[in-house]
Amino acid sequence: MTFRQNISSGSAFEELIGYSRAVVTGDWVFVSGTTGYDYKTGEISADVAEQADQTMTNIAAALKDAGASVSDVVRVHYILPDRDDFPKTWPVLKKWFGDVRPAATMVQSGLMKEEMKIEIEVTARTGCGGNTQ
Template identity: 65%
Template sequence: MTRKLISSGSEFESKIGYSRAVVDGDYVFVSGTTGFNYASNSISENVAEQADQCFVNIENALKEAGSSIAEIVRMTYILPNRDDFEPCWPVLQKWLGEVRPAATVFEARLLDDAMKIEIQVTARLSK
């Protein structure tokens, strides 16, 4: 199988040289995804709302790749303020309660101060 590159249309993909997601073999690797709403060209100030939008963006990339949220096997959560993670738990439960992938959380600055969470995933291709 050849590699398939998936774009979200973000200007940063071409400027920096990355893809929203890459299909390689039986897996989809989704880049760190923020809560930016591409439809409204905005980002919420609320971390839980950003987390929910992250999953909308991730779900769109996974669908285009031939996968789904149910196929996620690995999560990485990055937050500038680790105290913001707990307010996201209901959102994570909503999206991943039955999936229960392996996960890691760490605290680090993000590219823009408006970004309160970034989520990276690895998923299997749907069979």
């Protein structure tokens, strides 16, 4: 029997809207679209690269709670309102994913709040980190 575990970051939106930061089922981990808010302070940087880094910090925490890590990520979606901001995030994304090299898609779309400059969603499979050919 496959189990299901819901992971919460404590964000008020999760309770308000009715979703989980991440869901674990079997060896798969699905992390919801995540933005660059610092969950401890409730603040978000105006800089897209700093938002990307904080977003990845938030995602790494969710993955850890799910028994996974960034090295287990196999798929990533980037959503940005301004496509010209994407290259500004590349050094940060390479820092997090340079050795992992997941399949990736970038989509230009509006986000829920004006101050949000990037949202990242990942899918991971536990136990496959570092096993590349």
